[in-house]
Amino acid sequence: MPRPQVKLRLLLGDGRTFGPGKAELLTLIAQLGSITAAGREMEMSYKRAWGLVEEMNASFCEALVTTARGGAGHGGAQVTELGYEVLSHYRNLVGAVEVAGANDLEFIALSLSLGKDDLPGPEDTVMFTKT
């Protein structure tokens, strides 16, 4: 029984958002040390990846990603301490859905792929007493 996949987006006010795309980009920058390489992995242009990094940096009180100077920003990139913290808290939120909401996700998964008569419910008890 495949579980529904959870996509979580946070609206941060003033049109700012943090969601699955930025979280993945941040994760890849941490792994690859490069905005260009991280963007390439996600099949986006350097310009698009850089735009998302600028959005993230402007959303928080400190930058989440810093870049080495030189080569018009094509130098290496590092995820900052705050960047790792934001990513960690975001992952906790997704985990909260998957753990605290496990039963709810299971109900939804079951209601997709099985007839409703097969779902557990008070009707089952009635069926057993009937026979």
Next chain:
Amino acid sequence: MPRPQVKLRLLLGDGRTFGPGKAELLTLIAQLGSITAAGREMEMSYKRAWGLVEEMNASFCEALVTTARGGAGHGGAQVTELGYEVLSHYRNLVGAVEVAGANDLEFIALSLSLGKDDLPGPEDTVMFTKT
């Protein structure tokens, strides 16, 4: 301190999704008894609202919304038992983020609007012993 607003989308496989838009539409159909009126409330056309209802109905093992016959589907609409159940479990999932993830949401809120030096952390202890 405003908390980030949580938007949750479920990927149900085969390109099917259930998220904030469909949940709101379902809620409004339950309140207003009409797909047209619910769509109007969300500033979408009848065609768009109907399309979303068809998507929802096709995603689950039974319809989430049924319509009265007559007037080319412009009759009344009802949310089914399964519709209410899916909506309830979806709301539980959003609630799980807000309750189980309260501390994570608070960290993110604080990191948006205050300098990082104001965030609670081990550094605070050091500062107190320094003075």
